[in-house]
Amino acid sequence: MRLALDLGKTKWQFRQSATRSPWREASVPGCVHTDLLRHKLIPDPFHGTNELGLQWIEEADWEYRTSFTVPAEFGRHEHVELVADGLDTVATLTLNGRELARTENMFVGHRWDVASHLRTGRNELHIRFGSARRYIQTHRPEHRPPVEFNDPVGGATRLRKQACQFGWDWAPRLVTAGVWRGIRLEAWTGVRLANVRVRQEHAGSRVRLTIDPELCGTEGGQVCRVVLSFEGTEVALAEGHAAGLTLEVPRPRLWWPVGQGEQPLYKLTIELRDPASGRQVDAWSRRIGLRTIELDRHPDKWGESFQFHVNGRPVFIKGANWIPAHSFVAALTRADYERDLRAAVAANMNCVRLWGGGIYESEDFYDLCDELGLLLWHDFMFACTLYPHDDAFAESVGVEVEQQVARIRHRACLMLWCGNNEIHSCNFAALNDPVTREGYEKIFHTLIPDVLARTDDQTPYWPSSEWHGEFTGGYPEGERRGDTHYWDVWHARKPVSDYERWHFRFCSEFGMQSYASAETMAAFCPPSDRNLFGAASENHQKNPFGNQIILDYVTRRYGYPRDQESLIYLSQLNQAYCMEVAVEHYRRNRPRCMGAIYWQLNDCWPVASWSSIEHNGRWKALHYAARRFFAPLLVSARVLGDERQGKGNYRESTVTGAVELHTVNDTPRAVRATLRWELSLLDGRRIRGGSKSVSLAPASARLQAKLDLAREIARHGRERLILRYGLVVAGTTVSEDTAFFAPPRFLELPRVEPRILVEKTDARHARVIIHSPVHQHRLSFEFRGIPHHADDNWFDVHPGEKAVVSVELARPATLAALRRSLRHQSLATAQ
Structure with missing residues (x-):
């Protein structure tokens, strides 16, 4: 029987090589940053601008060592091997003073026969991790990609290492080193x-x-x-x-x-x-799990389908992109993964896309996806920039792909292997060069498919995301076939209504930034620097134009924020609105479109970003909205027309009062429901309403009703009206939302405080009851300073009704403390 000795349970030490500093206790698995932080040798890298002063760590060499005694029974076996599941990254291993091996791929596991290196009694294993930056400076100097979007130093793709460690437009530059996965001795005969x-x-x-x-x-x-x-x-x-x-x-x-x-x-x-x-x-x-998964690409009237069939059934994919859940991934636990993946399921997602600039994830991640029923679009770890393709690099990639596929292929959740993230679309011009294209195709059109043919021919493969089936580009092609990353809303600052301009077959990236909550901001900014545009916050906004673009979109739709917290609130409200417009458009257009995966689910540190969940697990407005717009049974309103600023900055509106009410049923069952709608003034007075019995076929989207509210708009004005609509099944409202007929900055919102009651149900649970005599749009509340999670938030409160929300507390709190810490905000109070 194979024997194993877990070396992660032995006592490890580390030090910086050149300084000959004293040996200190280390954690394995782990990394040098967390070891330095544990010994208070560096400040918190996430706080303030500390990241900027820690770049010396990637320039240094680091040493790790441990000693161990080999059990006597190991000596009775033919083979004794040192097994390292992950070394980060440029490592030289020495066992009892003899060099054993060298490594330079973070994603490759290793197995070395060490029987001849071992001795009776104590054995010492020493691992020297060379500077990643120095490796990049001295290896493959001929590889100079034309575009390196997120690496401020350059050259990161010369080394097979987690790309976003070198900086991304939502990530700090914190380039780690260490034993980041398990390490052990194994004996067998x-x-x-x-x-x-x-x-x-x-x-x-x-x-x-x-x-x-x-x-x-x-x-x-x-x-x-x-x-x-x-x-x-x-x-x-x-x-x-x-x-x-x-x-x-x-x-x-x-x-x-x-x-x-x-x-x-x-x-x-x-x-x-x-x-x-x-x-x-x-x-x-x-x-x-016993199941079949197929990527169906059959010719149809729009071009070529792009849809996934599970057990023969077409499934509309609803999800978000997953990035590494921490800048220091070795420290992540099952609980860390479970928090965010369960939140994805709670938001009615059925998929996460494992993005190619991060890592092949831990077994805990894949276990949870299997258990929770989250399908997994799995990129290989290549992103945005052209990679080397010399024989040595390709050989290392081949080993990496073969190992990772063999490790993951049995997973029930595994939906798709994808070659890379955006390398084709980010380097479209460069790939017109035959030599450059040949090198690209060597990895993503030959090497990886060849490995998959040998190791996993049951999981579909797609060479890049986005990709339209050949070396063509542009959004019109995405309307015909393949998957699309749509970023004109955000990067190109196109109006939000442009989401509805395009009818993509599958949209695997689209997004809008928002600021992290004031409480999260307070955790990383010193009290003296809590200005959103100050040095600390600026260091936690990694998109160079991020603040400008947030303000641009916020001011197009909303009024001038009353204060900084109101700006944070409006940024999150805008993010949720943008994703609602996009997702509901994609869902209304099934089966032409069969997937919507927004960017992004989570954060790796506290930051202004596109995430719907903050680094500490706090849900943004977007995540609460996602639970509504990803609901399995959905009613979606489309207010026809638009409003923009014309010449002379005069308002130009084509909104006449025509409204379409659509339903979507993602379930495999037919549903009978009642469609209800009500037009009211913002002060709560009802103008007109109606209802209709509707039938929702399985796996369908359908236009159910057309409303003509032109007379009401002419009489009362677009700025004073709100449309409420809902879908009722067996007496329960399963989907509900509201729509305006003018940008919210022009609405005549009554500024009336809601009445909010807080009740304790037990030591760790509370109930919040909210009443309002007027409409409250997207009311949010929190218990400032008391960690908690509300089962609903950022919702509308309607006159004459009460909203009841259950709250789970992370730790016991008194009723008095809850009442003192209560804060709330709504559209009317923010602008």
């Missing part, structure tokens, strides 16, 4: 199970599994025993020699993405046994 490939064949109600163990060592007719169990009960068994074992699964329970069905996970165990003694030699065990 004869043969070991290196990995197992599992293929699924679905035919009608039958599922057949084909098991191909990948063995390493001296094969001697070993026998494999394969057991499939569900919730502790064995459901299928097979025995035989190592290649091509099959299992027939009786009464298979299929895995579905969340919102489409359940997520049953089977346990698959492969035991490798000695044929003579029957003794177990090695074992491999994983959880799998």
Whole structure:
């Protein structure tokens, strides 16, 4: 049986090499920044402008060491190996004074036979991590890509390392070093199970599994025993020699993405046994989901479809892009991942896109996606910039891809392998050069597909995101086929209404920035510098034009903010509005469009960004809005016409009162519902209303009603009216929203304070009850200084009704403390 000694549980030390500083305790897995911070040798990199003073860390060499005693039973095995799952990045390993190996790829695991290096008693392992910057300066100088968007120093793509560590337009430049994944000794004899490939064949109600163990060592007719169990009960068994074992699964329970069905996970165990003694030699065990996933690209009247079928059923993809959840990823725990991934499910998402400028994630991340039913669009770790393609680089990439695919391919959540993020679209002109294109195609059109053909031919592959099927570009092509990143709303400062101009087949990136909340800002800014445009906040805004663009969009739609907190509020309100316009447009246009993945779900540090969840887990307005606009049953209003500033800055409006009411049903079931609408004055007086019984076919979008409110607008004025609309199923409102007929900055909003009551339900839970005699648009509340999560926020409060919200407290708080800390804001109070 294979033995293992976890070296992460031994005592590690670290120091800076050149200074010969004293050895200090270190954490493994970990990184040099967190070790320095633990010993108070550096200030908090996330606070103020501290990041700027810590760039010396990437210029230094760092040493880590540990000592260990090899258990006696290891010596009775043929092989004793040092296994390192991840070294970051330019590492030289020495064992008992003898150089063992050198590495230069953060994403490659290593296995070295060290039997001849070990000795009786104490052994010392020493790892020297060379400066990443010095490596970049001295290696592949001929590789000079024409565009390096986010790396202020340049050259980061010469080294296979997490790209966003070198800086991104939402990330600090904090280039780490260290043992960032597990490290251990393993001992074994004869043969070991290196990995197992599992293929699924679905035919009608039958599922057949084909098991191909990948063995390493001296094969001697070993026998494999394969057991499939569900919730502790064995459901299928097979025995035989190592290649091509099959299992027939009786009464298979299929895995579905969340919102489409359940997520049953089977346990698959492969035991490798000695044929003579029957003794177990090695074992491999994983959880799998029984399902099929297909990328359907069939010709249709618009061009070519781009939709995912799960178990034969087309699924509209609703989600957000995932970036590394911390600048120091080695310290992340399952709880960290669970907080944000559960929040994605709570917002009615069924997918996350693992973006290519980060990392291949931890097992905790993939476990949670499997358990929660979150489909995973998985980029390989290449982003935006052209990469080297020399033979040595390509060989390293080939090993990386093969290892990561073998590690992840069995995952139920895995929807798509994608070659890279935006390299094609960011380097469109450069790729017209035949030599440059040949190098690009070598990696993304030849090497990676060849590896996948050998290792995972059941998961679809797409060479880049965005990509339209060939070396063509432009948004018109995205209306015909492929996936699109639409950034004219934001980078090009196009009006928000431009989202509705385009009818993309699948939109895998689009976004709008907002500021982090005032409480989050206070955590990273010193009290003397809490101006949004001061030095500390400016260092936490990594887009060079970010503040300008936020202000541009806010002032187009909203009135002048009353103070800084109102500006923060309006920036988040605007972000939520922009994403609502985009997502509801994409959803109304199914099946032409079959996916909307906004940028981005999470943050790696406290920052002004496109995220819907702040670094500390706090939901922005966008995340609460996402739960509404991603709802499985949706009513969506489209107010026809637009308002812009014309010549002489005079208002020009084509809004006449024509409104379309659409419904969307993403579920696999037909639904009968009632569509309701009501037109009111902003002070609460009802003008007109109506209702209609509607039928929502499974997996459908439909225009259900057209309203003509021209007479009411002519009589009362666009600035005084609000349209409320909802979808009611079996007496329960499942979707509801409001619409205006003029930009909110011109609305005649009554400034009347709502009545807010706070009640304690137990030590860790409270209830907030809100009444208002007038309409309150997107009222938000918080208990300042008391960590908490509200089950709803940033909602409308309607006259004569009460809103009741449940609040979970991170720690007990008294009722008096809650009442003292209560803060609230609405559109009327912010502008």
